[in-house]
Amino acid sequence: MVKLEQMAKKELKMTAVPDPSTEEKIMAAARTVFLEKGFAATRTRDIAEAAGINHALLNYYFRSKEKLFQIIMLNTVKQFFSSLSVVFNNPETSLEKKVEEVANYYINLLTAHPDIPLFIMTEMKKGAKDLMNQVGAKEIVMKSVFIKQYQQAVKEGKIQKLPPVHFLMNVLGLTVFPFIASPMIKGLVDLSDTEFTSLMQERKKLIPIWVKMILKAT
Amino acid sequence: MVKLEQMAKKELKMTAVPDPSTEEKIMAAARTVFLEKGFAATRTRDIAEAAGINHALLNYYFRSKEKLFQIIMLNTVKQFFSSLSVVFNNPETSLEKKVEEVANYYINLLTAHPDIPLFIMTEMKKGAKDLMNQVGAKEIVMKSVFIKQYQQAVKEGKIQKLPPVHFLMNVLGLTVFPFIASPMIKGLVDLSDTEFTSLMQERKKLIPIWVKMILKAT
DNA sequence: TGAAGAATTAACCAAATGGTTAAAATATTT
DNA sequence: AAATATTTTAACCATTTGGTTAATTCTTCA
Incomplete structure (x- = not known):
């Protein structure tokens, strides 16, 4: 388990083509889907699919739909x-x-x-x-x-x-x-x-x- | 079972204080709730409660949340x-x-x-x-x-x-x-x-x- | 290299939700 | 008043949904 606050660390030691982290992929997908459909009409599974990740990772990284939102x-x-x-x-x-x-x-x-x-x-x-x-x-x-x-x-x-x-x-x-x-x-x-x-x-x-x-x- | 199209009949033989029909109560409540929360965030049970009716009546009169909306x-x-x-x-x-x-x-x-x-x-x-x-x-x-x-x-x-x-x-x-x-x-x-x-x-x-x-x- | 920690996955769970049904209550018609 | 039709209700059902868990894979680094 990794807390939200610890996440920033990894970003610092980037070299080239940073290749989006899972957390970033989720955020990007969440942004797209939330903006398009709004909070209520958005399913966490939609976000997971759009991000190309297992849907449990969403809660692993952000604890809840609400927090992510x-x-x-x-x-x-x-x-x-x-x-x-x-x-x-x-x-x-x-x-x-x-x-x-x-x-x-x-x-x-x-x-x-x-x-x-x-x-x-x-x-x-x-x-x-x-x-x-x-x-x-x-x-x-x-x-x-x-x-x-x-x-x-x-x-x-x-x-x-x-x-x-x-x-x-x-x-x-x-x-x-x-x-x-x-x-x-x-x-x-x-x-x-x-x-x-x-x-x-x-x-x-x-x-x-x-x-x-x-x-x-x- | 009564179809939507047959409903208008009853309205014609009103005398005084028309006292809203169940159908009208649902429509009024649905309007309030849908306008406030939007389609996705609205629960059919919210509408039923706001209308003061059993929530099965919603489907009886309007067949579905979608249709009512x-x-x-x-x-x-x-x-x-x-x-x-x-x-x-x-x-x-x-x-x-x-x-x-x-x-x-x-x-x-x-x-x-x-x-x-x-x-x-x-x-x-x-x-x-x-x-x-x-x-x-x-x-x-x-x-x-x-x-x-x-x-x-x-x-x-x-x-x-x-x-x-x-x-x-x-x-x-x-x-x-x-x-x-x-x-x-x-x-x-x-x-x-x-x-x-x-x-x-x-x-x-x-x-x-x-x-x-x-x-x-x- | 191997042990510890972090990330990922599949399976699962409980609550919520839209919708159905059969029976009971109420109106209407004859 | 009996028969018929309509309206209402409570109990139910299947699916969806947010979230959890335990096991597995991957990284890190001593």
Whole structure:
């Protein structure tokens, strides 16, 4: 029996072609399956099969489906917020530039991993607070350079006086929502996957323009 | 044994206080539980308990969890699109007025039933096309008076030349997304339920203004 | 090399779950 | 009121599912 905490050791003495360890294979498979089907619809045997391992190994390495899930979930939420943090806390870039970079970042990320947002939103219904604390999301966003710039611009009368939450909802709504709704959208307008992707590429340019307008309007 | 098709009969000879039939009790309970937990996480026994009936009755009336789910799903998607259809196909109202009415309609609906969008989006991942056809969503939206007005306005140079899908994504993104992301948003900004609701009320006025700007901008 | 520890496997287990059935209770019809 | 049909119930069933275990194979290193 090997505890989770002891696992990191082995990783250090890698030479070349690291060849994924069993633990890594499980994590990768779990990520794929959980993201695609969600926690409840996922069978631990699906994960084992996807990882190409005996299904008892899952409990050997991670003790339970629940524990494994929490690790995957935490990783995914971290990923979702980490680069946002970088963009939001860059003191060099303007508010407008930040919007551009956020749109770019998310559209790239979600084009590669379209399941992320629905997964996060679904699973946040049961315990958002804990997760947000674990990744420090509140601090990343609400104490960011971005928020200060926003409030400064409001003070200077450059943009409309409104709580920044609206702004957050708008940017995420315009960038992230299409991925969440993509099955519906594709059915509604008859779009192929590639057509949808190029629509989203188009939005990289459009969203910053739109948001600029929104900021000023009342 | 009674078939689903024969059920409607009884409903006709109602006098007063109709007192929900067993079938209705099951449907109501199923709606609540499915919307809250999704298909996979829902146990038929949960539904039976919520409906206050013996759990064998569920199969007696609806044959299977799957069948019951499809009925609920269809109802919910219909509800989501039906009033949209009315708004979108009113020849009396302007494009701007339609945006206002859509925002109003959805914010009212989702304030009362916040689980609807996440439920629909999640379950659409497995078979959006079928559902969209069954409710005629494509026709409702893409052949609507609204779309004609949109294309006319583009032709007249009143609004930016862009495929209407972008517009759809924008309106839905601004109105529907906040409900999908509400657990995250609430955790991020520390909002109570009532604070969130009043934010959404605020957006009833803001979204039409914002969308008007978006339509013109490039 | 061989003993100790770690990783892997097949077989197994108990609980949960969707669904069935036969009998009992309730309504309806004649 | 008797006969018939419908609705409801409790007990059951088979399968699925998360998890465990004991034995086996593979590594490590003294």
